[in-house]
Amino acid sequence: MNRADIAVVGGGIVGAVVTHELAAAYPGADIVVLERGLAGLGASSRSAGVHFPRGATERVRAMTAYSHRYWRELAAELDLPLRAIDAVVVAPADRRDAVRTIYIRLGRETTAADPARGRPAPIGMTAWTLPGCHYADVGAVAQRILTTLRGRVAVWEGSEVVTLQRGEDTCLVLRHGAELRARRVVLCPGPWIAHPAWAKLLAPLDLRVKKIVAAHLEAVPDEDHPLTVFHDEDAFLLPVHHRGHLLFSYTCDVWDVSPDTVAPGLGPADLDDARTVLARYAPELAERCRSGRAFCDAYSPQREPVVAELGPGLVFAGAAGGSGYRLAPAIAADTLARLDSASAIPSLQRLPRR
Ligand SMILES: Cc1cc2nc3c(=O)[nH]c(=O)nc-3n(C[C@H](O)[C@H](O)[C@H](O)COP(=O)(O)OP(=O)(O)OC[C@H]3O[C@@H](n4cnc5c(N)ncnc54)[C@H](O)[C@@H]3O)c2cc1C
Known part of the structure; x- marks a missing residue:
C-alpha cells in the first residue's frame, strides 16, 4: 500500500498551482499528484490562456487581483512562458x-x-x-510548474483514479491496480466532474x-x-x-x-x-x-470558481467557468485555507503563507 500525506488528483493548471502552494506550505509532507494522462494536457492544453484583470463579482475581482500578483511573481521565479x-x-x-x-x-x-x-x-x-494583461501557453505552464517540483513531489502520470474510498484516510484506487492512501486529497479534475469516482460527491454542487x-x-x-x-x-x-x-x-x-x-x-x-x-x-x-x-x-451555478470541502480532508477545487488559468492562484489559496480548516484530520506542520 502506497501512502501520502496529501494527494492532488489532476495535473492541469489548477492541480499544478495547488501542488506548488502545498509544497511551499507543508515542507515536510509527502505529496503525490495523480494524473490520468500527461500533466497539462486536459482543458489547460486547449486554453487561450488570457489573463485580464476583471471580475463580474466582488469575490472574482479579489481573486483576480491576487492571481495577478501571483502570476507576475511566479513567472519571474520559474521563467514561465507568459507574455x-x-x-x-x-x-x-x-x-x-x-x-x-x-x-x-x-x-x-x-x-x-x-x-x-x-x-x-x-x-x-x-x-x-x-x-x-498577459497570455500564456497554459499546458506548458502547468508542466513547467510540476517539472520544477519533481524530486520534492511525486507526479504519477498515466494514473487514473477509478475509485475513491472514504475512511479515516482516503484510499484512491488507480486503473493500473495500485492504491494510494492519503490523509488529505484535493480533487482538481477540470471538466471531468462526472467521473464515477466522485460524481456523487460533487452532485450537491450542481456543476x-x-x-x-x-x-x-x-x-x-x-x-x-x-x-x-x-x-x-x-x-x-x-x-x-x-x-x-x-x-x-x-x-x-x-x-x-x-x-x-x-x-x-x-x-x-x-x-x-x-x-x-x-x-x-x-x-x-x-x-x-x-x-x-x-x-x-x-x-458553477454562481459562475464563480468553487473550492468546497466534500468531507474531512477532501477538497474539490475548480469549476472556474472558462477562467481557470487566470484564477488558478486564488483557487489554490482558497484550497489551502480549506485544508487547514479540516480539523478532523491531524494537522501537518504548516509554514506561514508567503
Ligand atoms: C478553448 C478554451 C479557451 C480558454 N481560454 C481561457 C482563457 O483565455 N483564460 C482562462 O483563464 N481560462 C481559459 N479557459 C479555461 C481554462 O483553460 C480552464 O479553466 C483550466 O485549464 C482548467 O484547469 P484544470 O486544471 O481545472 O483542468 P484540466 O486542465 O482539464 O486538468 C484536469 C486534469 O485532471 C485529470 N483527470 C481527470 N480525471 C482524472 C482521474 N480520474 N484520475 C486522474 N486524473 C484525472 C485530467 O486528465 C486533466 O489533466 C479556456 C478553456 C478552453 C477550453
Whole structure:
C-alpha cells in the first residue's frame, strides 16, 4: 500500500498551482499528484490562456487581483512562458459605469479599438486601454510548474483514479491496480466532474460542463498586435505569437458536454457564429476564421470558481467557468485555507503563507 500525506488528483493548471502552494506550505509532507494522462494536457492544453484583470463579482475581482500578483511573481521565479500584452476593451459608450466596475485598473479612454490595426471603435462604442494583461501557453505552464517540483513531489502520470474510498484516510484506487492512501486529497479534475469516482460527491454542487470554442484566423500577428476584448459579446481577439495566428474566442452556449467526447475542432455552426460576431467589429477578419479549437470546462451555478470541502480532508477545487488559468492562484489559496480548516484530520506542520 502506497501512502501520502496529501494527494492532488489532476495535473492541469489548477492541480499544478495547488501542488506548488502545498509544497511551499507543508515542507515536510509527502505529496503525490495523480494524473490520468500527461500533466497539462486536459482543458489547460486547449486554453487561450488570457489573463485580464476583471471580475463580474466582488469575490472574482479579489481573486483576480491576487492571481495577478501571483502570476507576475511566479513567472519571474520559474521563467514561465507568459507574455505581457497591450489590451483594449470595447464596449457601448453608455455602459461606461458598468465597465469601470468590472475591470480593475481600467486605463484611459481611446478612440482606437484595434482589431484590424488602427481601426476606430465602431459607432456608439468606446474603447479603454486595459493595463496588466498577459497570455500564456497554459499546458506548458502547468508542466513547467510540476517539472520544477519533481524530486520534492511525486507526479504519477498515466494514473487514473477509478475509485475513491472514504475512511479515516482516503484510499484512491488507480486503473493500473495500485492504491494510494492519503490523509488529505484535493480533487482538481477540470471538466471531468462526472467521473464515477466522485460524481456523487460533487452532485450537491450542481456543476455543469459547457463547451468552449475559439476560432483560429489565418492572419499572422505583428509583434505589437494588441488583445481586444469585446465586452458585451464576452469575446476577445488575441494574437497568439508563439503559434503564429490570431485567435477569436466568443461565447458558445452548448451545455452538458463530456470532455471524453466533445469534438476537438469547430463545426460549421461554430465557424458561422464566430464569423457573425467578429464581422460586427472587423468584417475583413471574419472571413479569415477557417478553423479552431473546442473543448469544455466546468461551471458553477454562481459562475464563480468553487473550492468546497466534500468531507474531512477532501477538497474539490475548480469549476472556474472558462477562467481557470487566470484564477488558478486564488483557487489554490482558497484550497489551502480549506485544508487547514479540516480539523478532523491531524494537522501537518504548516509554514506561514508567503
Ligand atoms: C478553448 C478554451 C479557451 C480558454 N481560454 C481561457 C482563457 O483565455 N483564460 C482562462 O483563464 N481560462 C481559459 N479557459 C479555461 C481554462 O483553460 C480552464 O479553466 C483550466 O485549464 C482548467 O484547469 P484544470 O486544471 O481545472 O483542468 P484540466 O486542465 O482539464 O486538468 C484536469 C486534469 O485532471 C485529470 N483527470 C481527470 N480525471 C482524472 C482521474 N480520474 N484520475 C486522474 N486524473 C484525472 C485530467 O486528465 C486533466 O489533466 C479556456 C478553456 C478552453 C477550453
